[in-house]
Amino acid sequence: MTAGPLGLPWSATATRGADGAVAVGGVDLRALAAEQGTPAYVLDEASFRARARVLRTAFERAFAPLGAGVDVYYAGKAFLSVAVARWAHQEGLRVDTSTGGELAVALRAGVPGADIGLHGNNKSDAEIARALDAGVGRIIVDSLGELDRIAAAVRARGAGAPAAPVMVRVTTGVHAGGHEYISTAHEDQKFGLSVAPGPDGTSPAMTALERVVAAPELRLLGIHSHIGSQILDPEGFAVAAGAVLRLRADLAARTGYLAPEVDLGGGFGIAYLPGEVPLDPERIAKDLATTVDATCAELGTAVPRLSFEPGRAIVGPTTLTLYTVGTVKPVRLDDGRVRLYVSVDGGMSDNIRPALYGAHYHAAVVSRTGAEETVLARVVGKHCESGDIVVHEVQLPADVAPGDLLAVAATGAYGRSMASNYNHVPRPPVVAVLDGATRVLVRRETEEDLLALDLG
Ligand SMILES: Cc1ncc(COP(=O)(O)O)c(C=O)c1O
Numbered sequence: 496m497t498a499g500p501l502g503l504p505w506s507a508t509a510t511r512g513a514d515g516a517v518a519v520g521g522v523d524l525r526a527l528a529a530e531q532g533t534p535a536y537v538l539d540e541a542s543f544r545a546r547a548r549v550l551r552t553a554f555e556r557a558f559a560p561l562g563a564g565v566d567v568y569y570a571g572k573a574f575l576s577v578a579v580a581r582w583a584h585q586e587g588l589r590v591d592t593s594t595g596g597e598l599a600v601a602l603r604a605g606v607p608g609a610d611i612g613l614h615g616n617n618k619s620d621a622e623i624a625r626a627l628d629a630g631v632g633r634i635i636v637d638s639l640g641e642l643d644r645i646a647a648a649v650r651a652r653g654a655g656a657p658a659a660p661v662m663v664r665v666t667t668g669v670h671a672g673g674h675e676y677i678s679t680a681h682e683d684q685k686f687g688l689s690v691a692p693g694p695d696g697t698s699p700a701m702t703a704l705e706r707v708v709a710a711p712e713l714r715l716l717g718i719h720s721h722i723g724s725q726i727l728d729p730e731g732f733a734v735a736a737g738a739v740l741r742l743r744a745d746l747a748a749r750t751g752y753l754a755p756e757v758d759l760g761g762g763f764g765i766a767y768l769p770g771e772v773p774l775d776p777e778r779i780a781k782d783l784a785t786t787v788d789a790t791c792a793e794l795g796t797a798v799p800r801l802s803f804e805p806g807r808a809i810v811g812p813t814t815l816t817l818y819t820v821g822t823v824k825p826v827r828l829d830d831g832r833v834r835l836y837v838s839v840d841g842g843m844s845d846n847i848r849p850a851l852y853g854a855h856y857h858a859a860v861v862s863r864t865g866a867e868e869t870v871l872a873r874v875v876g877k878h879c880e881s882g883d884i885v886v887h888e889v890q891l892p893a894d895v896a897p898g899d900l901l902a903v904a905a906t907g908a909y910g911r912s913m914a915s916n917y918n919h920v921p922r923p924p925v926v927a928v929l930d931g932a933t934r935v936l937v938r939r940e941t942e943e944d945l946l947a948l949d950l951g
């Protein structure tokens with residue numbers, strides 16, 4: 496994927512003018528801040544669409560020679576709004592949801608049920624019913640109990656109700672990703688059913704798959720594996736693919752049913768810092784096509800239809816968070832260095848990732864050309880926590896001052912979607928920019944919005 500004039504981690508259309516001011520999508524961020532206020536998430540629509548297309552076409556091209564087809568789902572948990580669900584669908588992607596709320600957004604966007612998947616390790620009966628009402632293309636089952644509940648929900652619809660299309664989410668023991676909490680395929684965690692044999696020699700994954708094959712209310716589409724998030728080393732995907740394909744072949748040997756699909760999840764890592772190298776979609780797609788082809792040949796099974804669920808790799812790099820600098824305070828460290836604490840008008844309520852995962856981000860002053868001399872800075876928020884850090888370490892112009900606009904790059908994934916109202920701070924808007932125009936996708940919350948929930 497091509498980087499723009501400012502290079503990674505900035506979005507593709509970000510440019511810096513002669514006066515030092517940064518524009519995205521042809522919109523000067525000073526004008527955007529004056530019109531919309533700060534903080535604000537600024538989403539580069541052209542970049543979102545381009546990234547969605549690049550990922551889809553990379554997988555389509557790589558898997559075309561295998562002849563079984565590919566679907567790419569946009570994982571809405573990274574960031575979902577009606578507009579982005581629509582953009583993803585217009586760019587030929589389907590939409591992956593993980594709660595009734597995300598499902599509601601995708602449906603409001605007009606995405607046909609058949610192009611929506613529903614995940615979740617603890618789906619409510621209401622969520623299951625809603626998914627069946629919407630005719631979702633697949634429900635990704637996460638436990639044996641859930642299988643029974645979906646079957647019951649189908650039965651409750653009466654004779655003639657179509658069987659529910661399900662995939663079974665399995666854990667292959669592959670542990671990958673940027674942080675232990677976001678690695679989802681090792682065994683001691685809540686997601687999926689393990690492929691490791693239990694005391695009776697049969698794995699929980701196989702038990703679930705056999706149960707689906709036997710249930711008239713369920714139609715087994717396939718097997719699902721998601722190994723983690725922000726993965727920069729492609730090796731784990733190939734290992735997981737091999738394990739899933741072997742499980743599919745074992746199931747066919749035991750039941751005579753060869754599941755038509757395999758989903759290898761999302762998790763493709765992006766650049767958060769200058770110099771960081773993102774996972775290359777073309778390369779991962781080609782490598783996986785080679786692995787799938789070779790493994791299926793070795794197992795003597797037909798190649799399945801493949802699907803993927805990237806979230807971060809599509810939306811992460813498209814968005815920056817625009818803040819206004821407030822307090823600037825030099826703090827002397829034990830080793831004698833001075834760190835400049837630069838406080839902005841948001842913080843852990845609009846980006847919890849640094850506090851939750853120790854995630855690192857990059858920032859720059861975007862309203863003017865700063866002094867050539869730079870200082871070691873830490874960008875912090877306005878919340879009542881010393882861990883309210885937005886950017887742990889970054890060199891900023893030595894003259895950074897209150898009133899400057901500061902942008903933090905690559906905040907599109909798990910920023911707004913994990914935002915909170917800590918300290919009664921209203922959540923920022925999401926403003927799309929395209930060809931010199933702004934469009935508010937999600938409006939700024941107000942104190943009135945928050946007080947409206949408080950019944951006194
Ligand atoms: C099942 C599933 N699919 C897709 C994703 C999207 O992951 P990412 O945003 O890292 O691509 C996740 C989140 O990790 C997930 O849990």
Ligand SMILES: N[C@@H](CCCC[NH3+])C(=O)O
Nearest residue numbers: 572677724725848908909
């Ligand atoms: N929320 C995590 C990723 C988890 C993905 C959902 N399974 C992050 O910010 O990196």
